[in-house]
Amino acid sequence: MPGNWQFTSLDAEIAADLAEFVPERVFDAHAHLYRLRDLPEPPPAFLQEGPAKVTPRVWRARLERQVGRGRVTGGLLMPFPTPGCDVALVNRRLLEDLDRDEASVGALLIAPDSDCVELTAALEHPRVVALKPYHCFSPRASTQDSRLGEYLPEWAWRLANERGLVIVLHVVRHGALSDPGNQRTIVAMCRRYPSARLQLAHAARGFHAPNTVRGIAAIEGLENVWFDSSGICEAAALVAILRAFGPSRLMFGSDFPVSEIRGRCVTVGDGFLWLYPETLDWQAVQPPVRPTLVGLESLRALRAAARIMGLSRAAVQRVFHDTARDLYGTR
Numbered sequence: 001m002p003g004n005w006q007f008t009s010l011d012a013e014i015a016a017d018l019a020e021f022v023p024e025r026v027f028d029a030h031a032h033l034y035r036l037r038d039l040p041e042p043p044p045a046f047l048q049e050g051p052a053k054v055t056p057r058v059w060r061a062r063l064e065r066q067v068g069r070g071r072v073t074g075g076l077l078m079p080f081p082t083p084g085c086d087v088a089l090v091n092r093r094l095l096e097d098l099d100r101d102e103a104s105v106g107a108l109l110i111a112p113d114s115d116c117v118e119l120t121a122a123l124e125h126p127r128v129v130a131l132k133p134y135h136c137f138s139p140r141a142s143t144q145d146s147r148l149g150e151y152l153p154e155w156a157w158r159l160a161n162e163r164g165l166v167i168v169l170h171v172v173r174h175g176a177l178s179d180p181g182n183q184r185t186i187v188a189m190c191r192r193y194p195s196a197r198l199q200l201a202h203a204a205r206g207f208h209a210p211n212t213v214r215g216i217a218a219i220e221g222l223e224n225v226w227f228d229s230s231g232i233c234e235a236a237a238l239v240a241i242l243r244a245f246g247p248s249r250l251m252f253g254s255d256f257p258v259s260e261i262r263g264r265c266v267t268v269g270d271g272f273l274w275l276y277p278e279t280l281d282w283q284a285v286q287p288p289v290r291p292t293l294v295g296l297e298s299l300r301a302l303r304a305a306a307r308i309m310g311l312s313r314a315a316v317q318r319v320f321h322d323t324a325r326d327l328y329g330t331r
C-alpha cells in the first residue's frame with residue numbers, strides 16, 4: 001500500500017476533482033514547519049518518513065499538490081509541538097522561516113514557563129501575529145485531559161490582548177468544545193481580553209463532530225473567536241461553525257504535515273479514531289479500499305460543508321483566503 005507522504009494517481013484524481021471547488025487564492029491558516037534534528041529523539045514515526053527539513057518551500061510544494069499549483073498565497077506557520085522540545089530553538093527556526101517566506105505570518109510556540117524575555121524579543125518580528133500553546137506542555141500526566149489554564153496561562157491572554165495577537169488553540173479533554181470547563185474559560189477570557197483573538201484549531205477540535213455541534217451554542221456571539229478547518233475530515237463540525245459564525249470566522253488550514261498522512265479521522269461512538277496503518281489493516285477491508293491523504297479528505301469535508309450551507313463563490317473565497325487575510329493583516 002502507498003505510504004504517508006506519497007502522492008499517488010488516486011490522490012491526483014481526488015485533487016483534480018476538488019480543483020473546481022478550491023479557489024485561486026489559498027491561505028493556509030494552520031501549518032507546522034520543522035527540522036527533524038531540532039525535535040527530541042526519536043521524532044514521531046510518520047515525520048521520519050518525510051523530508052528531514054521542512055522549510056516554507058517544502059510546505060508550499062506539498063500543499064500545492066493538494067490544492068492546485070500556484071494557489072498558495074501564504075500561511076500561518078508554526079513550529080511542530082512535541083513533548084520536551086526546545087521551545088526557544090524551534091521559535092528561532094520559525095523566525096528564519098518567516099524571513100524566507102514574505103507572504104506568510106507566524107505563531108510562536110508558548111509553554112506555561114516560557115521565557116518572557118525571549119518571547120518579547122521574538123515578538124519584535126513584524127510578521128509574528130500569533131501564539132501557539134499546546135497541551136503537551138501542561139504539567140498534567142495525561143495532557144489530553146488538561147484544563148485550558150494548565151497550558152494556556154492567563155499571561156498569554158494578557159499579552160495577546162495588549163498586542164492584538166491571535167491565540168491558536170487546540171482544546172483537549174474528552175468533550176472538547178462541549179466540555180463545560182472549556183466553555184466557561186473560553187467565554188470568560190474572550191470577554192476579559194477582547195483584543196485577543198482566539199483561533200479554535202481543528203474546528204474547535206471537532207474530531208468527534210458532536211462535540212463541536214453541541215458545544216458551539218455556548219460560545220456563539222463572541223466577537224473574537226475564529227476557527228480553522230485543519231485535520232477535520234467530516235462536514236458536521238464545519239457546518240455547525242458556518243451556521244453559528246459564518247464564513248468570516250472559518251479558515252481553511254492544512255495542519256501540514258498531518259495533511260500528508262494517509263488515512264482519515266472519523267467520529268466513532270463517543271470519541272474519534274484516526275484510521276491509518278497503526279489502527280486499521282487496510283488489506284483486510286472488504287470490498288477493497290484505497291485510502292487517500294488526510295489533507296484531501298479534509299478538503300472534501302470542507303466542500304461538503306460548503307455545499308450543505310449553499311456558500312457562494314465569494315464565501316468560499318473568504319474561507320480559503322480573505323478571512324485569514326483580515327485576521328492576520330496579510331495581503
Ligand SMILES: [Zn+2]
Pocket residue numbers: 030032230255
Ligand atoms: Zn496542528
